Amino acid sequence: MNERVLKTLEFDKIKELLTGYAGSSLGKEEASKLYPSNELPEAQRWQEETDEARQVLRLKGQIPMGGIFDIRPHVKRANIGGILTAFECLDVASTMRAGKILKQFVADIEEEELALPILRERTEQIVILNELERNIKSCIDDHGHVMDGASEKLRSIRSKIRSHENSVRDRLEQYTKSKSKMLSDAIVTIRNDRYVLPVKQEYRGSFGGIVHDQSSSGATLFIEPQSVVESNNKLQAAKVEEKQEMERILQELSAQIAEDQGFILQNTEVLQKIDFLAAKAKFSKEMDAAKPAMNDQGYIKMREARHPLIDPDEVVPNDVEIGKEYTSIVITGPNTGGKTVTLKMIGLCTLMAQSGLQVPALDGCELAVFDDVFADIGDEQSIEQSLSTFSSHMTNIVEILKGVHEKTLVLFDELGAGTDPQEGAGLAMAILDEVISRRARVIATTHYPELKAYGFNREGVMNASVEFDVKTLRPTYRLLLGVPGRSNAFEISRRLGLEEKVINQAKSLTGQDSQSVENMIASLEEARKKADEDYEQAEEILKESYQLKKELEEKWRQFEQRKEKLLEKAEQKAEKEVKKARKEAEEIIDKLQNMKNSAEIKEHELIDAKKQLSEANVNLTGNDQKQAVEQEDTKELEPGDEVKVISLNQQGSIVEKISEKEYQVQLGMMKVKAKRENLVFIKRPEPPKEEKPTTSVKGRTYHVKTELDLRGKRYEDALQELEKYVDNALLAGYPRVSIIHGKGTGALRKGVQKFAERHPSITDQRLGGMSEGGSGVTVLELG
Structure with missing residues (x-):
């Protein structure tokens, strides 16, 4: 891929944006190497990697990439016998821990039944180095200090150091109390790693010992009294021992790192690749991009594609398709109308797709893998060579024509510009014919009117234009495939106030053919x-x-x-x-x-x-009875009749007769209209019958209903009426009766239930069902 084309299409800016989404210097390094592939399988694999990382972002919101450092120089130095610093050892431990966390993260997601074959394959290469990580963390704290517990010897040395420090301080603090007048300040300070006192110049002889420093004015001398010189010497000797022991510990850790260098470098490489994948996924999410299907047939199709470097609030989405019914697009339209932006958007999205990046378009987009993408865009005249604009463009086009073939995408901006219009138009058509004859995919922009009819006379060429709103005198930046751009000079001039007679004169001087085309x-x-x-x-x-x-x-x-x-x-x-x-x-x-x-x-x-x-x-209707009922389908139906709707295999009741052949039927909570032939008569509700007296054994008659309503009655009166009613119901032979007491406070219901429990002829009791009145009714079983 030509480096100049990558720069022209601003691919370097895409890499710069991508680098910002990497979580570590390793990921940034990998992102900076981004380069389009001209191999279809490779481009497809890269797209799968990005899409898989994007799925993880959708599911979890992030991919844990914290705590990763570029430890390759540390490992290399340790391998040749160098001693790593405490912070360098910490970086190694942190990076190994990051790999362990990432490996567990991917395993947990797969347990949730989200297949991640690419990430799983990569994380399986991560080797868990628990022992190395544990050894480093047990010796060095998070601030990079070698801890006392790193070794018994170091613990003993530091105990000795603290003892010597306390001894020196105690002696010097006695001086600050007893000879405070001789001191510039009653404090103990340090010079050259030794504890000293700030003594006034005139009292120098009163202390003896060693002068380590003096103030800028010379009025204060920092003296180590003779009485603490020996203790300070012991302290310094202990500190030397401490340094030697820390170096020994770091040397041991460095040796362990060197021993595991193969695994460490392997883990680092895996983390670098996954950080790069995570950066691509984050970049795609930020652009609201989609995974393109890749092909090697030169077919490009994008719906609502956007230029990735233009502000999302300002960019105008466009539909683009090329490579099947037509292999070339000629875009015409006014200057600053968006032709060049559209050209760059197509080229840049192609490069991004071939690099494994998703493109800012709707789902279902498709892009091709090209061996080369050529572009002649903008004013590229060479000042050093003193070439004109036309010469610069032609030099570039000559180089492009040397490499054009069926696996290339060619982008021409203002083809043929910079010379005589007639010659330029002819040259533009000839160049297009040449590129098209080589079966390349070509998109060209031009403002020559002669090229507006080009697409009508050439097979495989599609005219297009950028829309211009004459009312607002502004371009809309929308790409119109199949429609060549037209001149808006007359209309714009009219809206800007040019006299109509001048416009008409101009029209009369314009050729008839030109007007017909417009x-x-x-x-x-x-x-x-x-x-x-x-x-x-x-x-x-x-x-x-x-x-x-x-x-x-x-x-x-x-x-x-x-x-x-x-x-x-x-x-x-x-x-x-x-x-x-x-x-x-x-x-x-x-x-x-x-x-x-x-x-x-x-x-x-x-x-x-x-x-x-x-x-x-128990009355259970059998199949024979049902079949007999269904045969009565010629009966005149009336509201209230129970029927069966044959097509729905549901039973309901007639609500209304709409016409001679149509009825409205209630099916549960739903009302439907049904033809007569779709209905089967089941039964007609019997008219309400009067209560028949039940004769007792002694010839007395009892007009007893199957339910008793006690609502609104006093508690004592209600229970007396209940007792009388139950006796009559027993004599009438009722197996069960319903007592309506209402919900209220529940006192009457409890009274009825207690009465039922005591009565010898009441075998069972229960609250009413949903269709019986619920908790406002008690059903008594009599026996």
């Missing part, structure tokens, strides 16, 4: 705008339809689940009722048998037992 372009622009608007509207409708479809599918799924649950619940309830009925029947039969064998049979007891037996039957 009219055609204007028509194409209008059609393109209309098509874009229709497309956006259709896409919006499609999104709404898709959302509606999802919602309907979800509601239908919920409906089916609810139906299944209701059917299952109904089956369980039916089975429970059958078991209960059988049990009651067996108990009643046993009771009748006992009555039969007994000499004394009370008539009302016999009637009561027979009544219970009849109540124990």
Whole structure:
């Protein structure tokens, strides 16, 4: 790849931005080496690496890369016998710890069922050096100081140092108290690593000893009194021992680092690669970029692609496609309209994709791997060579033509500019013909009107333009594929106030062919705008339809689940009722048998037992009955009739007759419209019957309902009425009755429940179900 092209397309600025996202100097070094690959498998692998790191960022928000240092020089020096400093040893330990943390981080993510084959392969190469890390951390603290516990000898030496220091200080502090008038300041200080006193010049002879320093004025001498010289000597000797012992400890640690140098360098290399991957992922996230599918067929397709170096709030996204139906694009339009930016954006995104970077475009983009990307962009005249603009461009184009082939992308900015318009236009078309004949992918910008019709006469060439808003007299920077740019000179002049007669005169001097071309372009622009608007509207409708479809599918799924649950619940309830009925029947039969064998049979007891037996039957509709019901589908339906909707396999009731052939049916919480042929009559509710008197054994009649409403009554009155009602219900042969007491404070409910517990003929009690009144009703089982 030509280095001048990389600079022209500002690839170096992309590398500079990428470097800023690296977490260590190792990652920055790797980012600075970024270079496009012209091999498809390699470019695809790089894209997979970036995308995998981006997935981790989406899932975890970060990749732990802290504590990594470039320890390669340290390891190299240790390997040749050098002694590393405490801080250098700490850097080694920190980097090894960072590798261990990263390896565990990737393993934990994979346990969460997110496959990370690339990161796993890399982190598997990290060797855990726990012993080396532990040895360094046990000898050196986080501030780079060799700790007392690094060795027993060092601990003993430092104990001796503290003892000597205390001894020297104690003696000198006695001087500060007893001879404070002779001192400039009553303190103990240090000069040349020895403890001294600041003595006034005139009292020099009163102390003796050694003068180590004096103040700038000469008025103060820093004297080590003779009485502490020996103690200071012992202190210095101990400090020399300390230094020697620390050097020995660091030498041992350095030797261990040298011993593990192979693993350490291997870990460092892996961390460098992963830091680089993390930087690419962070850069992609910041750009809101997408992973491009890579190909070697010269096909480029991007939707809403943006120039990565322009402020996201200002950049205008554009759709670009080249390489299938057409291999060349000729962009025309006004100056400062965005042609050069579009050209650079396509070239720069191509280089980024070939380097493993994601591109700022919507998902689903596709980019090609080229052997070379050539660009002739901007004014590149050489002042040193005194070349004109045209000569500079032609020199560059001559070099480009030497290397053009089917695996190249060629970018021409203002092709043919800088010379006579007619000659320049002819030269531009000839150069384009040559590049196209070599099957290269070419995108060219120009302002020559002759090239506006170029795409209509050449196979594989697409005209394009940058849009210009005549109303605001500003470019919109939108790229319009399929529409050549048109001159807006007349319209702009009119809006700026030029007289109409002057404009008309200018039009009359313009060739008819030119005006026809302008009219055609204007028509194409209008059609393109209309098509874009229709497309956006259709896409919006499609999104709404898709959302509606999802919602309907979800509601239908919920409906089916609810139906299944209701059917299952109904089956369980039916089975429970059958078991209960059988049990009651067996108990009643046993009771009748006992009555039969007994000499004394009370008539009302016999009637009561027979009544219970009849109540124990369970009415479960069988398939034969259901089929018979479904055959009655010619019956005239009325509101309230129970029916089955065949298409939905659901039962409901008629709400309203809409017409002779259509009815509104209530299905649970939902109302639907159904044709008559889609409905099967099941049954019609019977009209309410009057309560029939139940005759007792003595011929008395009892008009007793199956429920008693006690709401609003005093507690004592309610219980008296309850006792009377239960006696009548027992004589009427009811197996169970409902007592309505309401929710209120709960006092009446408790009274009913206590009454039921004491009454010998009440076998069971329970609160009402959802359809029976809930906790406001108590159901009593009589026996």
